[in-house]
Amino acid sequence: MTRSASTVVGIVGTGAMGRGIAQIAAQAGCRVLLLDARDGAAAEAKAMLLKQWDKLVEKGRLGVDAAAAASARLEVVADAGALAAADLVVEAIVEQLDAKRALFKQLDDIVRADCVLATNTSSLSVTAIAAGTARPERVAGFHFFNPVPLMKVVEVVAGALTAPAALDLLGTLAAEWGHTPVRAQDTPGFIVNHAGRGYVTEALAMLREGVAEVATIDAILRDAAGFKLGPFELLDLTGLDVSQPVMEAIYRQYYDDPRYRPSPIAAQRLAAGLLGRKSGRGFYRYDDASGRLAGALHEAPNPQAPATTAAPWAGPVWVCAAQPDAADAARALLHKLGATLEHGARPSEAALIVVTPLGTDVSAYVAGEGLDALRTVGLDTLLPLARRRTLMRSPATDPVLAAQAQALFSADGVPASLITDSVGFVAQRVLATIVNIGCEIVQQGVCSPVDLDRAVELGLGYPLGPLAWGEALGAGRVLAILRALQARTGDMRYRPSLWLVRRVELGLPLRA
Numbered sequence: 001m002t003r004s005a006s007t008v009v010g011i012v013g014t015g016a017m018g019r020g021i022a023q024i025a026a027q028a029g030c031r032v033l034l035l036d037a038r039d040g041a042a043a044e045a046k047a048m049l050l051k052q053w054d055k056l057v058e059k060g061r062l063g064v065d066a067a068a069a070a071s072a073r074l075e076v077v078a079d080a081g082a083l084a085a086a087d088l089v090v091e092a093i094v095e096q097l098d099a100k101r102a103l104f105k106q107l108d109d110i111v112r113a114d115c116v117l118a119t120n121t122s123s124l125s126v127t128a129i130a131a132g133t134a135r136p137e138r139v140a141g142f143h144f145f146n147p148v149p150l151m152k153v154v155e156v157v158a159g160a161l162t163a164p165a166a167l168d169l170l171g172t173l174a175a176e177w178g179h180t181p182v183r184a185q186d187t188p189g190f191i192v193n194h195a196g197r198g199y200v201t202e203a204l205a206m207l208r209e210g211v212a213e214v215a216t217i218d219a220i221l222r223d224a225a226g227f228k229l230g231p232f233e234l235l236d237l238t239g240l241d242v243s244q245p246v247m248e249a250i251y252r253q254y255y256d257d258p259r260y261r262p263s264p265i266a267a268q269r270l271a272a273g274l275l276g277r278k279s280g281r282g283f284y285r286y287d288d289a290s291g292r293l294a295g296a297l298h299e300a301p302n303p304q305a306p307a308t309t310a311a312p313w314a315g316p317v318w319v320c321a322a323q324p325d326a327a328d329a330a331r332a333l334l335h336k337l338g339a340t341l342e343h344g345a346r347p348s349e350a351a352l353i354v355v356t357p358l359g360t361d362v363s364a365y366v367a368g369e370g371l372d373a374l375r376t377v378g379l380d381t382l383l384p385l386a387r388r389r390t391l392m393r394s395p396a397t398d399p400v401l402a403a404q405a406q407a408l409f410s411a412d413g414v415p416a417s418l419i420t421d422s423v424g425f426v427a428q429r430v431l432a433t434i435v436n437i438g439c440e441i442v443q444q445g446v447c448s449p450v451d452l453d454r455a456v457e458l459g460l461g462y463p464l465g466p467l468a469w470g471e472a473l474g475a476g477r478v479l480a481i482l483r484a485l486q487a488r489t490g491d492m493r494y495r496p497s498l499w500l501v502r503r504v505e506l507g508l509p510l511r512a
Contacts, residue, residue, distance in 0.1 A: 003169075004176040005029040010083040010111075012036070012103060013092035014045035017120055020148025021090055023049055024177040026070040027062075033077045033086060037093070042076045049074060084110050088169065090142055092120040100124065101132030108134045116166045118142035122193060123249050126159040126186040137163040142170050143190060144179075145459055153458035154179045155190045180458055182451040188253035191447050192459035193246055195466060197260045198433035201247060203231035204263035206429070211422040214283045220417050220426045223388035224380075226463040231430075232283035235266070236276030244270045258493035259437060310403035312411050316340045318347035319354045320369055326356035329381040333389075337411050347371070352405055356381050358477070359428060359484025361421040362394040374398045377405045380425040382473065382481075389416040390425050423488045424481055431469055432481040432494075438466020439497035439510065449511040467510040470500070479504045 007030045011022045014036040022045070026032045034042040050071055056062035083089055089111060091103055104117055111117070117139045119129050130139035141157025156170045167183065174181035184190045189197070203217050211217070218230020235243050247262035254260055269282070276282030317339045321327045334341055334354070347353050353376040355365040362378040365371070373396035380390040389409050393402040402418060410416035423429060438456070442449050453465020462469075470478050479501065485494035503510055 003172055007031070007088065007173065008033065008086045009173075010035065010077075010086035010089040011092065012080075012083075012089060013094075013120075014042050015092065016146055017144060017148065018090075018092035019045045019049060020146065021092060021120065021144055022074065023052065023070075023149055024179070025173075026073045027066070028173075028177045029073070030173075031073050031075070033075050033082055035077050035080065035083065046074050046076055080106060080110055083107065084112070086111055086115055088116045088118060088173070090118045090120060095121060095123065097124050097128055100129045104129060104133045104139065114138075116140065116169050118170060120144055123189070123246060125188075126157050127161070130159045130161060136161040138166050140166045140170055141184070141186065141190065142174075145192070151459065152179050153192075153455055154181055155184050155192065155455065155459075156181045157184045157186055157190055159186045180454060182447060182455040184447045184451070184455075185445060187444065187446050189246075189250045191441065191452060191455040194250065194441055194446065195434070195438055195452065195456050196460050197247070197250060198437045199227075199430060199460075199462075200231045200235055200243065201260065201262060202430045202433045204265050205261075206422060206426060207232075208263055208265050209422065210420060212417065212419040212426065216417050216419065217426055219415070220388060220390055221430060223415070224383045224390065225427050225431060228461050236282035236284055236286075239276045239278050240266055240270045240282065241275050241278075258491060259433075259440070259495075261493060310400060310407050312407040313339075313352050313401070313404040316342045316348060316351045317354060317408075318342040318344070318351040320356070320365070320371070322365070322369060323356045323358055326358065326381040329385070330354055330356055330379050333379075333385050333409070337408060339408060347375075351375065352377070352401065352408075354379055354405075357392070357425070358382075359424045359432070359481035360488050361423050362392050362397065363421050364488060366394060366396070375401060377402055378425070379409070380427060382425075382428050382431070382477070385414070387414065389414060390427065391416055391418045392421060392425055393418065394421050423485050428481050429485060431473060432478050432485065434462075435466050435470040435473070435478050435510075436482055436494070436497050436500060439470070439499035442467070443497050443499035453511070470510045475500060475504050475510055 009025045009030045010033045011018045012035045014034050022032045034045055036042040053067040053070060057064055057067050089107060091100060093099055100119060119141055120143055122143055126141040130136035133139055139159055140162045143155040145151035154174045156167055158167055171181040182191060214232045218232050221227045221230050244266045251260040251262055273279055274281050277286050280286050280288055317334055319327050319330045342348060342351050353371050355376060355378050357365050357378050362376055366373045366376050373394055378392035391406055391409060406416050406418045438452055441452055449467050453468050456462050456465045479496055482494050482496045
């Protein structure tokens with residue numbers, strides 16, 4: 001017999017999260033007690049769950065007998081006194097510290113001494129919540145993601161005084177409920193919200209710098225890096241009313257660590273009501289009736305963009321060899337595209353000059369190598385070039401020549417995006433930031449390397465976890481990008497984590 005078959009679970013707060021937790025617990029065999037402070041809310045939640053199970057039966061995803069059994073395990077209770085029978089109480093009420101502490105203090109006098117009290121908080125300190133109880137050792141975080149039945153990961157969070165037995169119970173139940181438990185220490189953002197800072201905050205920083213428009217940044221990270229949604233598509237899906245407070249909270253809770261610095265752009269757009277899909281406008285515009293994408297909102301025109309579509313560059317092309325591996329990748333692509341390559345030590349006066357910056361920009365490359373700025377463009381070779389290519393121009397690059405280079409690099413039908421000077425292009429700086437924050441999470445002992453990657457892949461849907469990304473790209477290459485970013489910008493945002501530095505120095509894998 002599984003533990004779930006004999007476990008009584010109390011759910012306090014029956015909104016979307018509470019209902020989702022109740023659903024998976026009841027389906028797994030737990031007796032579930034539903035309680036909500038609002039009159040009628042728990043009964044409404046039960047009715048919604050019964051309809052949900054009926055739909056699952058109709059679709060063939062749940063058997064008739066299983067649905068009936070799960071329904072029979074749901075019980076609406078009138079007051080907290082009924083939770084005396086619970087082995088576990090999961091709190092999913094309003095995200096306010098005082099309210100959660102008051103609830104747990106009330107439960108102290110009701111539940112058994114061995115009952116575990118779990119909070120589904122996403123942003124508050126588990127330790128602070130537990131501090132209001134007489135038995136903080138039995139209080140832990142049990143952070144699910146919405147929608148609970150579909151998001152198959154849950155963070156099991158240890159407060160400063162949480163007993164191992166409480167964490168073990170939650171981990172066992174989570175697995176029996178069909179979810180993957182990941183263990184985390186009580187730190188701002190836990191694992192998933194903490195690790196997710198790099199993707200959207202770095203994209204917002206690039207937008208503020210005028211590197212590229214919203215749709216271009218999204219396309220590069222979707223096509224070249226393999227993310228399901230670009231960062232601005234993700235912000236629109238989540239809603240800035242949700243994302244911006246999280247960005248602010250984590251930044252402040254880490255005492256304004258530059259790694260987590262949010263952007264004034266997001267705060268301004270939140271104030272304007274540009275929330276995303278839920279408001280019909282965010283970084284994109286949405287159809288009022290269907291909620292489908294209707295198009296990008298107006299973006300300021302780029303003064304360096306050519307006025308007309310150019311023909312592909314037909315002259316000779318010279319590739320700078322300062323980064324040998326990257327230069328080889330650029331030459332191989334140009335050969336495939338039918339370009340005429342120059343192989344001299346210096347470019348002729350008729351050549352298009354291609355450089356391959358790593359963590360820096362075209363301007364720095366031109367200055368360092370003594371190249372003609374008018375004829376120089378950068379190509380990002382960090383990722384495979386089969387789905388999208390990224391070109392970069394400096395402020396001095398001839399815009400017509402840049403457009404001709406863009407046409408050349410897309411001559412085989414693979415799109416090529418053209419951006420303005422950006423340290424590390426788009427993908428380099430976003431991926432290096434993700435890897436760096438992930439390294440710092442494990443350096444701080446927030447979680448294990450395995451749980452970090454598992455949580456990010458399941459909770460955020462990234463193609464790879466941060467440490468797996470680092471190993472796929474090459475930890476030494478990621479470290480070089482970060483050091484170049486920091487040197488070029490002077491921003492401590494890019495300072496490398498010692499977890500990364502030490503493993504590169506010792507030749508160890510990041511997940512060791």
